[in-house]
Amino acid sequence: MYIIKVKGVAKIPDYVQLRDEQFTLLAYFRVDRPEKSLDKIGLSDKADYIMNLIKELPFGQIMKLEL
Incomplete structure (x- = not known):
């Protein structure tokens, strides 16, 4: 599984995929x-x-998640 943190702009909040x-x-x-x-x-x-x-994850980077 992978995590991606997306930076929001103006009225759009930060999201995670x-x-x-x-x-x-x-x-x-x-x-x-x-x-x-x-x-x-x-x-x-x-x-x-x-x-x-x-x-801890910087915006725009993909991290592999090991569960």
């Missing part, structure tokens, strides 16, 4: 509201771990 190995979009959520999306794809138990990685 979670993609699988084939780069298919699994989840797309605001940085400040991840709960519903992570729960929907079954990762609510790993939300704290994922959000800590997202906080």
Whole structure:
């Protein structure tokens, strides 16, 4: 799975994309509201771990997520 952090501009907030190995979009959520999306794809138990990685991840970079 891959994480991409996208920088928002003006009124558009920052977003995060979670993609699988084939780069298919699994989840797309605001940085400040991840709960519903992570729960929907079954990762609510790993939300704290994922959000800590997202906080450290620079905008526009892709990070491979090992769960």
